[in-house]
Amino acid sequence: xxxxxxxxxxxxxxxxxxxxxxxxxxxxxxxxxxxxxxxxxxxxxxxxxxxxxxxxxxxxxxxxxxxxxxxxxxxxxxxxxxxxxxxxxxxxxxxxxxxxxxxxxxxxxxxxxxxxxxxxxxxxxxxxxxxxxxxxxxxxxxxxxxxxxxxxxxxxxxx
Amino acid sequence: xxxxxxxxxxxxxxxxxxxxxxxxxxxxxxxxxxxxxxxxxxxxxxxxxxxxxxxxxxxxxxxxxxxxxxxxxxxxxxxxxxxxxxxxxxxxxxxxxxxxxxxxxxxxxxxxxxxxxxxxxxxxxxxxxxxxxxxxxxxxxxxxxxxxxxxxxxxxxxx
DNA sequence: CGCAACATTGACGTGCGCGTTAACGTTGAT
DNA sequence: ATCAACGTTAACGCGCACGTCAATGTTGCG
Numbered sequence: 001x002x003x004x005x006x007x008x009x010x011x012x013x014x015x016x017x018x019x020x021x022x023x024x025x026x027x028x029x030x031x032x033x034x035x036x037x038x039x040x041x042x043x044x045x046x047x048x049x050x051x052x053x054x055x056x057x058x059x060x061x062x063x064x065x066x067x068x069x070x071x072x073x074x075x076x077x078x079x080x081x082x083x084x085x086x087x088x089x090x091x092x093x094x095x096x097x098x099x100x101x102x103x104x105x106x107x108x109x110x111x112x113x114x115x116x117x118x119x120x121x122x123x124x125x126x127x128x129x130x131x132x133x134x135x136x137x138x139x140x141x142x143x144x145x146x147x148x149x150x151x152x153x154x155x156x157x158x159x
Numbered sequence: 160x161x162x163x164x165x166x167x168x169x170x171x172x173x174x175x176x177x178x179x180x181x182x183x184x185x186x187x188x189x190x191x192x193x194x195x196x197x198x199x200x201x202x203x204x205x206x207x208x209x210x211x212x213x214x215x216x217x218x219x220x221x222x223x224x225x226x227x228x229x230x231x232x233x234x235x236x237x238x239x240x241x242x243x244x245x246x247x248x249x250x251x252x253x254x255x256x257x258x259x260x261x262x263x264x265x266x267x268x269x270x271x272x273x274x275x276x277x278x279x280x281x282x283x284x285x286x287x288x289x290x291x292x293x294x295x296x297x298x299x300x301x302x303x304x305x306x307x308x309x310x311x312x313x314x315x316x317x318x
Numbered sequence: 319c320g321c322a323a324c325a326t327t328g329a330c331g332t333g334c335g336c337g338t339t340a341a342c343g344t345t346g347a348t
Numbered sequence: 349a350t351c352a353a354c355g356t357t358a359a360c361g362c363g364c365a366c367g368t369c370a371a372t373g374t375t376g377c378g
Contacts, residue, residue, distance in 0.1 A: 012354075012355075023337080024355085042345085043344085044345070044356090045355080045356060046354080046355055047356090062283070062287055066287060068224065084297070084301075087301070097308070101302060104298055104302055105302065108295060111294050115288060115295070119288070124225055125225055125226075125284075126277075126281065129278070133274060135243075139266060139270070140267070142246070143263055146260045146263070172326095173325080182366080184365095184367065185365080187327095188365070201374085202374085204325075204327095204374075205324080205325055229364075230365075
């Protein structure tokens, strides 16, 4: 019950799906589409998800729900990011150093692009927020005029 | 060519679609689904969109692309908002004053809900932004180590 | 009037992102 | 050994948000 037993544990698809608030079908679908690398399996063939897998799954959700990317777009992004891990993995067997640097630069660019997009979205959202806030003020005004019309005697108002 | 001739002009579906960066099909679809009220027509039956229509179309795009709502959800929102216009229209024929006030309160609530949702989204987005920015710093670090390894002589670096 | 450009209403098609069902295998506790 | 709970693949289905014809009508300019 405590989270002590959860540190570094591998999850079967059921629990993985629940924790990610997705369905098993969705996880398998992401795998099928190449967004998730085929996870390790138990002897019987059951999928086992690592903490890294879970993080990746969460990234997918964020990119999809928050930024509205299609799975195809997300796949591309993640592939660009994977370069980072690949580089880290093969860091010591340093074949083709310049090639790695090139990949790193690409990954950096992709990430910057995402940040730019986030900034744009947030800008639009906050301007939308402002028009909505303005609208609320209008409603308040309306309701105030209503209250005045119906009950012309002053009363104590709460905030 | 100047925008003088555009003030208050009614647009046919072709130009309307182009200005909204949507297709004619999409506009007709929105109308079909009840998101757009049936626009006025020319004698021949061609649709004519007013400036208000265009604003509404833009709101739909914002709610869809920015916040990721489904058309069904957007429809509900717009209906709640329409109350505002309805009230304004029937303001003087003041039948059932309390009913109107109730509608105004509802519309206010709906709008506040949207604002809350925007705040939540923006919160998540800015935390995502932070992790991405962190990632960029990691890349920069990597690239710096690369540069050092290949060219051990100190050079002038920008920012 | 003729003709190109633009519009109309159906109706069927499509891609995405899964849901659902069927038939079957695995695991683990009792 | 049994049995419930959990998992597997394969295949079909589905709702959404339109795309894409096809057949037909309208507008407006020369």
